[in-house]
Amino acid sequence: MSAGRKRVVVVGGSFGGVNAAYELRRRLPRDAEITVISRDAEFTFIPSLPWVTMGWRDPSRLQVRLDAPLQRRGIRFVHGEVQELDPQACEVRTSSQTYPYDALVIASGAELDYAAVPGLGPQVGHTFSTFTCAEAAASRDALARVLAADKGRIVIGAAAGASCVGPAYEIAMMIDTVLKRARKRHRFSITFVTPEPFLGHFGVGGIGTSPRMVQDEFAERHIDSVVNARIANAGPDRLILADASEHPFDFSLVIPAFLGSPFVRGVDGLANPKGFISVTPQLASAKFANIYAAGVAVAIAPPGPTPVPVAVPKTGHMTELMAQAAARNLAAEFTGGVKVDGMTLHSTCIADAGDTAFYMSADPFLPPRNKVIVKRGKWARYLKLTFERYYLARIRHDLPSMDFGW
Ligand SMILES: Cc1cc2nc3c(=O)[nH]c(=O)nc-3n(C[C@H](O)[C@H](O)[C@H](O)COP(=O)(O)OP(=O)(O)OC[C@H]3O[C@@H](n4cnc5c(N)ncnc54)[C@H](O)[C@@H]3O)c2cc1C
Missing domain, CATH: 3.50.50.60 (FAD/NAD(P)-binding domain)
Structure with missing residues (x-):
C-alpha cells in the first residue's frame, strides 16, 4: 500500500466494527482517516437479547449510540447501509455516497436466512x-x-x-x-x-x-x-x-x-457460496490484499461433517479478537510491525439458564484443544450480568479489553 494520508473504511458498528475502529485509532497515525459505516445507529449488546425475550431487559438498556463515542476518538461515523463494494476502484457505496478507501475492514455480520x-x-x-x-x-x-x-x-x-x-x-x-x-x-x-x-x-x-x-x-x-x-x-x-x-x-x-451480506456476495472471489469472506490467517481477504474481515462475516470451516449442516459460531469474544488482529495487521501494512495470526482463536462464552449458568472456555475454539473449562453455577450468571455492564461501558469509553490471554 502506498505512503501518504490513509483512508480506512470499516463496515459494521457491532463487536467487530467498533473494536476494529478503536484498535486502528490506537495504531494508525493521527492523520489517518477512519470511517465507520453502520446500518444501525447504535451498538447493541446482542448476547443479552434472550433476556429481552424473557422480559428481563428493556432493549434500550442494551444500546449505545455510536456517533458520540466514535467521534470523540476522531473516528468518523456514517449511519448508512453499504450497498456495493468495488474492490478494483477501492470504493464502497451507500445509496447516497461513495467512500474511497486505502484499506477496508468488513465486519458486517450476516443476514438472517428465514427464506430457506x-x-x-x-x-x-x-x-x-x-x-x-x-x-x-x-x-x-x-x-x-x-x-x-x-x-x-x-x-x-x-x-x-x-x-x-x-x-x-x-x-x-x-x-x-x-x-x-x-x-x-x-x-x-x-x-x-x-x-x-x-x-x-x-x-x-x-x-x-x-x-x-x-x-x-x-x-x-x-x-x-x-x-x-x-x-x-x-x-x-x-x-x-x-x-x-x-x-x-x-x-x-x-x-x-445465516447468509453473508449482499454487498459481499456481489463481489466475485471475495466470499464462499454462502457469502462469508475467505481470509488468510492474518484476516486479509484471500483475493484482495487491502480488504480485511472480522467476526460473523468471516468464513470458518466446520471441524467435521454432520448429517444435517451446522455452521461454526463466531462468538462476540472471537469477533473482538479477530477485529483487534485485523486492525493490527492492517496497520502493520501502513506503518510496519509484526503481523499476528487472527484465526487461531480462543473463546469464552456464558450461557444463562435463568437459575444457573454455564461457563465454557475453549483454547483454541476448534478441536483438538490445549485447554477447556466447562463449569456450571450461579456465579456464572452474575459474571454474565456484570460483563454486559462492562461491555457497554467499554463501547462508550474505549475501555481496555478484558481478554488477558491464557
Ligand atoms: C441472540 C444472540 C445471543 C448471543 N450470545 C452470545 C454470548 O452469550 N456470547 C458471545 O460471545 N456471543 C454471543 N452471540 C454472538 C455475538 O453476538 C456475535 O459474535 C457478534 O454480534 C458478532 O459481531 P459482528 O460485528 O461480527 O456482527 P454483528 O453483531 O452481526 O454486526 C454487524 C454490524 O454490521 C452492520 N451492517 C450489516 N450490514 C451492513 C451494511 N450493508 N452496511 C453497513 N452496515 C452494515 C450492522 O448494522 C451491525 O452494526 C450471540 C448472538 C446472538 C444473535
Whole structure:
C-alpha cells in the first residue's frame, strides 16, 4: 500500500466494527482517516437479547449510540447501509455516497436466512427469533401471552445450517425456570429441535464435557430434544421436519441460518457460496490484499461433517479478537510491525439458564484443544450480568479489553 494520508473504511458498528475502529485509532497515525459505516445507529449488546425475550431487559438498556463515542476518538461515523463494494476502484457505496478507501475492514455480520425454510421467521412466518431488538421484543410479547395461559406447548430450535444455536439453549432453559417458579411447569411441554448431531455440539463438536452436561441438564429439566433435525416447514401451529414428524406449538422460537451480506456476495472471489469472506490467517481477504474481515462475516470451516449442516459460531469474544488482529495487521501494512495470526482463536462464552449458568472456555475454539473449562453455577450468571455492564461501558469509553490471554 502506498505512503501518504490513509483512508480506512470499516463496515459494521457491532463487536467487530467498533473494536476494529478503536484498535486502528490506537495504531494508525493521527492523520489517518477512519470511517465507520453502520446500518444501525447504535451498538447493541446482542448476547443479552434472550433476556429481552424473557422480559428481563428493556432493549434500550442494551444500546449505545455510536456517533458520540466514535467521534470523540476522531473516528468518523456514517449511519448508512453499504450497498456495493468495488474492490478494483477501492470504493464502497451507500445509496447516497461513495467512500474511497486505502484499506477496508468488513465486519458486517450476516443476514438472517428465514427464506430457506417456508413459514420460518417473525416477519412473514410463524416462528419468533431473538437476533435483533425488534425480534426480541416481538418474541417477548408472544411468549408472555403463552406463559400466562394455564398450559401450553413450547418448541425452541434452530434451522439447518444455523451457527449461533447457544441462544436457543438459553431460552429453552430460561422458559423452564420461569415456569417452575410459577409452579406450572407440569402443564407445559418444552421441545428442543436442533440440527446438531448431539446436544451440546454447538457447531464445534462440543466443548469438553458440554454434551454430557447439556444432556443431563435437559433430562433434569424435562426438556425433550430432537437432534439431526432438518426443519422443512413452519406452519402456524407446528414445525414439520424433513422426516415428516410434526412438533405442534403454541409458541416457537427458531434460530435461522445465516447468509453473508449482499454487498459481499456481489463481489466475485471475495466470499464462499454462502457469502462469508475467505481470509488468510492474518484476516486479509484471500483475493484482495487491502480488504480485511472480522467476526460473523468471516468464513470458518466446520471441524467435521454432520448429517444435517451446522455452521461454526463466531462468538462476540472471537469477533473482538479477530477485529483487534485485523486492525493490527492492517496497520502493520501502513506503518510496519509484526503481523499476528487472527484465526487461531480462543473463546469464552456464558450461557444463562435463568437459575444457573454455564461457563465454557475453549483454547483454541476448534478441536483438538490445549485447554477447556466447562463449569456450571450461579456465579456464572452474575459474571454474565456484570460483563454486559462492562461491555457497554467499554463501547462508550474505549475501555481496555478484558481478554488477558491464557
Ligand atoms: C441472540 C444472540 C445471543 C448471543 N450470545 C452470545 C454470548 O452469550 N456470547 C458471545 O460471545 N456471543 C454471543 N452471540 C454472538 C455475538 O453476538 C456475535 O459474535 C457478534 O454480534 C458478532 O459481531 P459482528 O460485528 O461480527 O456482527 P454483528 O453483531 O452481526 O454486526 C454487524 C454490524 O454490521 C452492520 N451492517 C450489516 N450490514 C451492513 C451494511 N450493508 N452496511 C453497513 N452496515 C452494515 C450492522 O448494522 C451491525 O452494526 C450471540 C448472538 C446472538 C444473535
